[in-house]
Amino acid sequence: MTNPIQSDHQAEAASAAVNRRNLLRGAAAIAATAVTVKAASAATVTPFGETGVPTRSTERLPLGPLSGSRYPDSHLESLKKPKVSFGPSGFPAFAGTMAVERVATGFRWAEGPVYFPAGRYVLFSDIPNNRIMRYSEDDGHLSVFRQPSMNSNGNTIDREGRLITCEHSGRRVTRTELDGSITIIADKYNGKKLNSPNDAVVASDGSIWFTDPVYGIGGNYEGIKAAPEQEKHNVYRVDPKSGDVKVVVDDFVEPNGITFSPDEKKLYVIDTGFTDGPDNPSHIRVFDVDVGAGKVSNGKVFAEMPKPSITDGMRCDTDGRIWCSVGWGDPNEDGVRCYAPDGDLLGKIHIPETVANLCFGGTYRNRLYICGSTSLYAVYTSVQGAMKP
Numbered sequence: 001m002t003n004p005i006q007s008d009h010q011a012e013a014a015s016a017a018v019n020r021r022n023l024l025r026g027a028a029a030i031a032a033t034a035v036t037v038k039a040a041s042a043a044t045v046t047p048f049g050e051t052g053v054p055t056r057s058t059e060r061l062p063l064g065p066l067s068g069s070r071y072p073d074s075h076l077e078s079l080k081k082p083k084v085s086f087g088p089s090g091f092p093a094f095a096g097t098m099a100v101e102r103v104a105t106g107f108r109w110a111e112g113p114v115y116f117p118a119g120r121y122v123l124f125s126d127i128p129n130n131r132i133m134r135y136s137e138d139d140g141h142l143s144v145f146r147q148p149s150m151n152s153n154g155n156t157i158d159r160e161g162r163l164i165t166c167e168h169s170g171r172r173v174t175r176t177e178l179d180g181s182i183t184i185i186a187d188k189y190n191g192k193k194l195n196s197p198n199d200a201v202v203a204s205d206g207s208i209w210f211t212d213p214v215y216g217i218g219g220n221y222e223g224i225k226a227a228p229e230q231e232k233h234n235v236y237r238v239d240p241k242s243g244d245v246k247v248v249v250d251d252f253v254e255p256n257g258i259t260f261s262p263d264e265k266k267l268y269v270i271d272t273g274f275t276d277g278p279d280n281p282s283h284i285r286v287f288d289v290d291v292g293a294g295k296v297s298n299g300k301v302f303a304e305m306p307k308p309s310i311t312d313g314m315r316c317d318t319d320g321r322i323w324c325s326v327g328w329g330d331p332n333e334d335g336v337r338c339y340a341p342d343g344d345l346l347g348k349i350h351i352p353e354t355v356a357n358l359c360f361g362g363t364y365r366n367r368l369y370i371c372g373s374t375s376l377y378a379v380y381t382s383v384q385g386a387m388k389p
């Protein structure tokens with residue numbers, strides 16, 4: 001028979017040994033983590049400023065396919081009836097052998113992705129960390145493209161392959177030339193500073209269209225706190241020849257994401273005014289547009305978001321479908337929505353974080369890159385992004 005006291009002592013000793021082992025294992029794990037982070041930082045990231053330390057490590061949000069993404073991936077939801085007996089089908093953008101992946105993580109707030117086909121990389125803003133990141137899709141390499149970035153937000157690419165960037169703390173829209181120099185495209189209207197340019201799109205005639213809400217000057221976190229000088233939160237167009245900045249629409253509460261239909265006959269603009277009050281809009285508006293004249297008409301609501309969710313950014317595919325972000329509300333709605341040109345909701349991509357913006361990339365412009373809070377996600381689709389630089 002076992003002596004109960006001895007047994008207790010043995011149990012305590014065993015427990016202490018286990019605790020020591022766990023402690024040592026934990027210390028080793030922490031040390032290993034530190035080495036991993038340090039090595040990764042040394043290899044890929046330039047020194048950070050005060051807010052520059054990644055908030056989350058890859059140990060907390062693992063890279064690769066999301067958990068539960070057995071084919072067909074339940075993160076891809078078709079709202080149309082399946083035409084075949086397997087896969088999410090019914091919605092031709094999704095196939096049974098596609099899965100949502102987390103391809104990079106460790107950001108405070110990722111937004112404004114743009115794909116550069118010549119280099120096969122995605123640039124996107126990490127706004128509070130005041131940097132633009134670069135994700136290379138050939139080998140998954142992640143690095144800092146620019147820091148400080150003037151708290152950049154939306155990025156896009158013009159028809160010559162140059163980067164167009166909206167800057168919160170710069171309160172301007174810039175173009176990065178092919179030699180790396182930076183040209184200011186717009187920083188004033190009517191002699192007063194812009195509020196905080198948020199997102200932009202370039203038309204085929206070279207005109208640059210951008211939105212100017214006040215998000216980047218509300219505090220010192222994602223920009224620099226300042227009083228807005230533009231009373232109205234406008235959508236602007238920059239003339240490709242004269243560089244003149246003109247108002248296109250002036251009745252938004254907070255204009256945000258912006259894109260054209262592939263034929264440039266429609267202009268879509270998001271209003272995230274809901275952030276300023278519950279009775280304000282959380283929707284996408286669509287206009288008939290005369291790109292050369294810089295005029296829009298027949299504005300109407302294209303798609304309402306399920307409040308309190310908002311959509312922040314969007315892109316169009318070659319068939320005119322609108323792909324938009326969703327976040328900030330019901331977590332079940334976090335992700336991406338795809339609408340037909342007539343406003344019919346076709347499908348959803350479920351992402352485990354609030355999503356801000358997205359862009360098409362990949363060799364065939366069929367890979368959707370999605371900025372979701374602290375991470376960059378990617379998923380192949382069967383469609384192609386409309387914009388062709």
Ligand code: MG
Binds near residue numbers: 312
């Ligand atoms: Mg935005």
